[in-house]
Amino acid sequence: MAMAAVRAVAAGGPASLSRFRGALVAAVLGDCVGGEFEGAEEVPMESVLQHLNSLDDETKGNGILEYSDDTAMARCVVQSLLTRTGFDEQDMARRFAKEYSASPGRGYGSGVIQVLKKLSSPQLSDVYQPARDQFNGRGSFGNGGAMRAAPFALAFPDLADVKRFARLGAMLTHSCSLGYNGAVLQALAVHLSLQGALDLPQQFITRLITEMEEVEADEAARNDARILKEAEKPFCERLHRVRDLMDRSKVSIEEVISELGNGIAALHSVPTAIFCVLHCLQPRECLPENYGGLERTIAYSLALGGDTDTIACMAGAIAGAHYGIEAIPQSWMKCCEGAEDADMNAERLHMLYHQLSQGGGSGTGEKSCELESESKSHTSNGTEKKDEAE
Numbered sequence: 267m268a269m270a271a272v273r274a275v276a277a278g279g280p281a282s283l284s285r286f287r288g289a290l291v292a293a294v295l296g297d298c299v300g301g302e303f304e305g306a307e308e309v310p311m312e313s314v315l316q317h318l319n320s321l322d323d324e325t326k327g328n329g330i331l332e333y334s335d336d337t338a339m340a341r342c343v344v345q346s347l348l349t350r351t352g353f354d355e356q357d358m359a360r361r362f363a364k365e366y367s368a369s370p371g372r373g374y375g376s377g378v379i380q381v382l383k384k385l386s387s388p389q390l391s392d393v394y395q396p397a398r399d400q401f402n403g404r405g406s407f408g409n410g411g412a413m414r415a416a417p418f419a420l421a422f423p424d425l426a427d428v429k430r431f432a433r434l435g436a437m438l439t440h441s442c443s444l445g446y447n448g449a450v451l452q453a454l455a456v457h458l459s460l461q462g463a464l465d466l467p468q469q470f471i472t473r474l475i476t477e478m479e480e481v482e483a484d485e486a487a488r489n490d491a492r493i494l495k496e497a498e499k500p501f502c503e504r505l506h507r508v509r510d511l512m513d514r515s516k517v518s519i520e521e522v523i524s525e526l527g528n529g530i531a532a533l534h535s536v537p538t539a540i541f542c543v544l545h546c547l548q549p550r551e552c553l554p555e556n557y558g559g560l561e562r563t564i565a566y567s568l569a570l571g572g573d574t575d576t577i578a579c580m581a582g583a584i585a586g587a588h589y590g591i592e593a594i595p596q597s598w599m600k601c602c603e604g605a606e607d608a609d610m611n612a613e614r615l616h617m618l619y620h621q622l623s624q625g626g627g628s629g630t631g632e633k634s635c636e637l638e639s640e641s642k643s644h645t646s647n648g649t650e651k652k653d654e655a656e
């Protein structure tokens with residue numbers, strides 16, 4: 267407990283600039299360093315540490331590790347929120363499409379590529395329609411909405427706004443509730459971490475469960491869970507598993523993977539990322555003693571294998587909001603493409619957040635409200651669970 271308190275001071279108080287910078291930069295780091303192991307079934311910790319140690323090599327060039335779709339899309343979210351001083355679905359959709367056509371080789375999933383191509387059509391009137399049409403009208407439950415959700419927590423101080431806009435932002439590509447509710451959960455975790463809530467890990471997880479209880483009480487969510495044969499409230503059920511694993515003194519990587527997953531479905535990766543952060547709040551036997559909490563979190567996320575770039579990106583955002591920018595090794599930052607940009611954008615988001623917290627309004631919020639209720643009627647679809655892609 268004493269250690270957690272010291273760390274919180276280092277990161278500054280709730281919603282400090284250091285926390286904003288930590289969140290956005292560590293998300294980029296997770297994506298860039300995680301690319302090395304993406305899709306690997308087994309990743310020995312030794313390989314992870316070797317990879318991370320190699321980042322200290324001075325002879326390596328700046329930005330040698332390229333970011334993937336996770337960061338490419340998160341950058342669009344950030345630019346849109348900053349330019350529109352709030353959420354504007356038209357603007358955000360346009361940016362996603364433009365970014366994809368400018369740089370298509372960032373590892374996008376085949377499903378989302380179809381959506382992004384449709385979003386670039388000038389004839390398109392409803393920007394939510396291409397995502398709704400996915401997978402025979404069932405929509406995607408991949409983690410592509412969650413991987414870019416952190417900026418919503420960094421722009422909006424109000425919890426209701428964080429939930430609402432993270433959901434709508436995800437629905438531009440992921441219309442299944444098991445996709446967009448993953449984004450809501452990720453944004454909630456960053457929001458709470460930004461307030462210093464990880465100083466009390468048990469209360470942190472309890473709060474997430476309470477919030478998701480309400481989110482998953484939604485009619486569309488219940489319907490999707492039933493159709494996909496998941497638990498009644500799938501994310502809540504997974505968060506209970508996270509809490510059970512937290513309570514155990516020892517837990518193997520294999521157990522984490524089998525209990526929580528490491529795949530491209532939001533349900534099999536967002537709770538996993540949250541667990542990585544919680545598990546690494548304390549020193550762990552399998553990780554170097556000289557590692558701080560943020561380094562432990564990134565290393566541990568990679569060792570799980572599977573969708574490593576996205577899990578490390580999401581865990582990085584939550585952990586970065588807790589430990590602050592000071593916890594990020596300079597050498598890691600230097601190696602990652604887009605890390606410096608993220609640092610500058612974090613400062614701008616910090617200003618927007620404090621502007622909105624003083625009653626500056628939230629952009630096109632009213633319009634988004636209408637769209638949200640309209641979208642609800644379209645999300646209770648989907649009949650099978652297969653062919654999933656982010």
Ligand SMILES: [Mg+2]
Pocket residue numbers: 334335336372373575576
């Ligand atoms: Mg990726």
